[in-house]
Amino acid sequence: MTTIFLIRSAGRAVARSARRRLLALVSLALLHLASASVTAQSPVVVQSAASPGFTSSALHPGDVLRVRILREPDLSGEFTIDETGVVTLPKLGPVRAVDEPVAALKARIIESFAKYVTQPVEVTPVLRVRVLGAVRTPGIYKVEPAMTLADAIALAGGTTPTANDNRVRLIRDGQTLDVALTPNAVMADSPLRSGDQLYVPERGWLSRNPGALAGAVSATATLIWAIRRQ
Structure with a gap:
C-alpha cells in the first residue's frame, strides 16, 4: 500500500509540474503576442537610383x-x-x-x-x-x-x-x-x-485579430483555475 501511495503521489506531482510548465508557456505566448502587436514593422528600403550627389529637388535617372x-x-x-x-x-x-x-x-x-x-x-x-x-x-x-x-x-x-x-x-x-x-x-x-x-x-497581429487575445486570456484563466483545484 505504501508503494502504491508513493507512486500515486509522484504521479500527481509530475502532473502538477507539467501543468505549471504549460501555464508558463501560455504566459510567454501571450507576452509574445502582445509585443508583436506593438512592434512596428520595418520598411523594405529599395536602393534609389540617385547617387549621393543628387539633391532632393533635382531629377534622377529614370525620370x-x-x-x-x-x-x-x-x-x-x-x-x-x-x-x-x-x-x-x-x-x-x-x-x-x-x-x-x-x-x-x-x-x-x-x-x-x-x-x-x-x-x-x-x-x-x-x-x-x-x-x-x-x-x-x-x-x-x-x-x-x-x-x-x-x-x-x-x-x-x-x-x-x-x-x-x-x-x-x-x-x-x-x-x-x-x-x-x-x-x-x-x-x-x-x-x-x-x-x-x-x-x-x-x-499588428492582435489589432487584426482582436478576438485572439480575449480567447487566450480566457483559456489561461481556465487553466489557472484547473491547476488550483488540483
Missing part, C-alpha cells in the same frame, strides 16, 4: 521630361533621363538634367528652345516613385510633381484592409518619416519628389 510645343510634334514628346543623368532632346541634343533644381532646369530648356521656335514651350517633369507594402498594387509609378503622397497611394490601388494608415513610411534621401493618411494630415498632402519611396505597414 522623364515631357516637352510640349504648339504645332511642333517633332519637338514634342516624353524623354527619359538615362543612367548618366543626361536627357537627349530634339534640336538641343544631350542635356544634363540631374544636377540642378527642377525649376532651373525647366528655365534652361525653355530658353534653349527659344532659339528655334517662337511658340510657348511647356516642360513638365514626370517622376518615378515606389509604393510598397500593404497596398493593392505595389510597384513603381510615374507621377507629376503636383501629385501628393496620398495621390501615390491611390495610384497603387489604395491601402489594404490590414494596412496601418497612421504610420505610412516616407523614405526620402535616406531619411524615414512617418506619415498619417488622415484627412487633416499635412504631410499626406505634400508634393512628391523624385526617388520617393512609400511603405505602408500592416497593423
Whole structure:
C-alpha cells in the first residue's frame, strides 16, 4: 500500500509540474503576442537610383521630361533621363538634367528652345516613385510633381484592409518619416519628389485579430483555475 501511495503521489506531482510548465508557456505566448502587436514593422528600403550627389529637388535617372510645343510634334514628346543623368532632346541634343533644381532646369530648356521656335514651350517633369507594402498594387509609378503622397497611394490601388494608415513610411534621401493618411494630415498632402519611396505597414497581429487575445486570456484563466483545484 505504501508503494502504491508513493507512486500515486509522484504521479500527481509530475502532473502538477507539467501543468505549471504549460501555464508558463501560455504566459510567454501571450507576452509574445502582445509585443508583436506593438512592434512596428520595418520598411523594405529599395536602393534609389540617385547617387549621393543628387539633391532632393533635382531629377534622377529614370525620370522623364515631357516637352510640349504648339504645332511642333517633332519637338514634342516624353524623354527619359538615362543612367548618366543626361536627357537627349530634339534640336538641343544631350542635356544634363540631374544636377540642378527642377525649376532651373525647366528655365534652361525653355530658353534653349527659344532659339528655334517662337511658340510657348511647356516642360513638365514626370517622376518615378515606389509604393510598397500593404497596398493593392505595389510597384513603381510615374507621377507629376503636383501629385501628393496620398495621390501615390491611390495610384497603387489604395491601402489594404490590414494596412496601418497612421504610420505610412516616407523614405526620402535616406531619411524615414512617418506619415498619417488622415484627412487633416499635412504631410499626406505634400508634393512628391523624385526617388520617393512609400511603405505602408500592416497593423499588428492582435489589432487584426482582436478576438485572439480575449480567447487566450480566457483559456489561461481556465487553466489557472484547473491547476488550483488540483
